[in-house]
Amino acid sequence: MATHTRGLTETTSVRTRGLTRSFEGRAVLDGLDLEVEPGEFVVLLGRSGSGKSTLLRALAGLDDGVAGSGEIDVPxxxxxxxxxxRLLPWQRVLTxxxxxxxxGGARTKGREALAEVGLAGRERxxxxxxxxxxQQRVALARSLVREPQLLLADEPFGALDALTRIRMHGLLRALHERHRPAIVLVTHDVDEAVVLADRVLVLDAGRIGTELRIDIEAPRDPSDPRFAAIRTELLAALGVGGPRSDEEAA
Amino acid sequence: MTALKPAETEHRGAGAEAEPGDVGRPRPAEGRARARRRLGPGTPIPAGFLIGPLLLLGIWFLGSAQGWIDPRFLPAPWTIAQTAAELISSGRLGADLLVSAQRFAIGLVFGVAAGVALALVSGLSRIGEAIVDGPVQIKRSIPNLALLPLLLLWFGIDERMKIITIALGVLIPIYIHTHNGLRSIDSRYAELSETVRLGHGAFIGRVILPGALPGFLLGMRFAVTSAWLSLVVVEQVNATNGIGYMMQLAGSYGQTDVIIVGLVLYGLLGLISDGIVRIVQRRALSWRRTLED
Structure with missing residues (x-):
């Protein structure tokens, strides 16, 4: 397990150097370098098993006992x-x-955070x-009330229905605008990545394969031709449909 | 038309095909023909749990009134009620009941305290588990009744022996269920607690104890039953007061009615204490009811 050092400059919020993690001898992350600016919204895309959750858990410091090396700087x-x-079922929402x-004032802050995610009045x-x-909005309130410099999210909307997910995207964008934490969000949903991210990273074989900056202004409309172009490019990077999969087939 | 109905029903049930000419024509038998046969036990009967006991009581009444039941064998219900009234007015029942209830309560308190303490020690640390769990599991496989001769030798026939016996019976279910409750708390909550940097004390107070509460309360229901059971045993083996002693004495004088008053009393006490635990359970676990409703 690599050491977490706290020597970050003002222009980087997250930095990893040569990050390697392996499970049973198989390298899931293989010398990965990553930099995230303060306030930047980064989405990690990747096929299942591409190491995106492993990277997130490494950044969160939740991978005790996992074999690996490399440097991690996080706020x-x-x-x-x-x-x-992951709400405790036996504690009320505010708790x-x-x-x-x-x-002091923790509960007041908690109430404010709940109001921000549209759950005022549901404290008890x-x-x-x-x-x-x-429930996922409560989880967002729980993460925001701590005023994080870095928010790590592992497929936070993966278990929600499509309509709720669209609403949550809007909420997360709004919260990001207001609080400006750096966000690293893992997903396998390409549209979600294009809707949310300032920058999309596609993980491939334990490294960042493709990197794409998205400059479409919010709110991003999936019927926008730029949206479609980026989606096509990302799908290709993931090996679905695009020219790359043709190459592989050839 | 009426004669045709059964044939129609049979046809629809077997083939589920409507005749082309019938489409759109209202058929009085259709509702019944379409109804599937229910294989489940059906809708619950309101207060259905009372029917069996009331039926038994009715047979007892009728048998006694008709002289079918020998009163030496089983006295009539009204004789029992009369005996109970006499025992109450003479103050004998009250005194014995108080003594029994005291033994029950003290034994329960000690047993619960010991069971919870051991469950915490063994649930929160691996070393604690290595030391505690084995002996408790061994004790679990030895019936309390079998321990009685030894407890008699060690602690004599006084109050101490009785309380210890009851507490030992209580300790086991409390330990087993609390420990199980502790250990079945989802490890994801521990991970969450790490990410929000919860301290050790807060982790136990906010996550571990409330998480183990359902297990503890289930153990409590077994513990209460076990405490009454032990009480019956210790009061009949060697006692000079208490409900068990009252019944023991009545046995040697052939007072069937007093024995039955004692039995009814044990039954009532067991039901009441279980009811209390269930009420506590419902209140304390209201968060869980919202999931189960």
Missing amino acids: EQISVVFQDS NVVLGLRG AWPGRLSGGE
Whole structure:
């Protein structure tokens, strides 16, 4: 396991150098270099098994006991949003939001965060009473209330239905605009990547294969020809449909 | 028309094909023909759990009134009620009940405290588990009744022996279920607690204890039953007061009615204490009911 050092300059929020992680002798991350600017929204795309979740867990420091090497620099204040909302079912919504938060005014901050994700008035609800989308919004509130410099999200909307997901994309973009944390979000949904990201990284064989900056202004419309062009390019990078898969077939 | 109905029904049931000419024509038998045969037990009967006991009570009443049941064998229900009333008014029942309830309560408190403490030690650390779990599992496979001769030798026939016996019976289910509850808390919550940098104390208070509560309360239901069971045993083996002693004494005088009053009392006490635990369970686990409803 690599050491986390805290020597970041003002222009980088995350930096990894030669990051390697392997499971049972198979390298999942293979000398990966990554830099994320403060306030930048980076989406990691990749086929299953491409190492995107492994990278995220490494950044979160959640990979104790995993074999690996390399350097990781991440900010002090990190929040993680998981695919499951991971709310404690036996604590009420507000208690979940302020879990582990120290200092006075934690509950006030928690209430504000809940209001920001549109759940004002649900402070005393049990998580089991909420819909999947609402639960994930509580999880977002829980991550934001900590004022993170870096937000790590592992397929946070993967378990939601399509309509709820569209609404969550809007919410996440708005929250990002307001709080400006650096975000690294993992997904396998190409459209989600194009809707959300400032920059999309496609992971391939344990390294960053393709890197794409997206400059379409928000709100991004999937029927925009630029959107379609980027989607095609990303799908090709993932080996679906594009010219690259033809090459592979040849 | 009426004569045709069964034939129609049969036809639809077998082939599920409507005759072309019939489409759109209202058929009185259609609703019934379409109804599937239900294989489940059907809709629940309101207060259905009372029917069996009431039926038994009815047979008892009728048998006693008709003289079919020998009163020496089983006294009539009204005789039992009369005996109970006499025992209550003389103060004997109250005194014995108080003694029994006290033994039950003290034994339960000690047993629960010990069971929870051991479950925490063994649930929160691997070393604790290595030391504690084995002996408890061994104790679990030895019936409390079998321990009685030894406990009698060690602690004599006084109150101490009775409380220890009850507490030992309580400890086991509390330990087993609390420990199981602790260990079945999803490890993802531990991961979450790490990401929000929860301290050790907060982790136990916010995650571990509430997470183990369902297990503990299930253990509590077994523990309460076990405590009454142990109480019956210790009060009949060697006692000079308590419900068990009252029944024991009645046995040697052939007072069937007093024995039955004692039995009814044990039954009622068991039901009431289980009911209390269930109410606590419902209140404390209201978060879970929202998932289960």
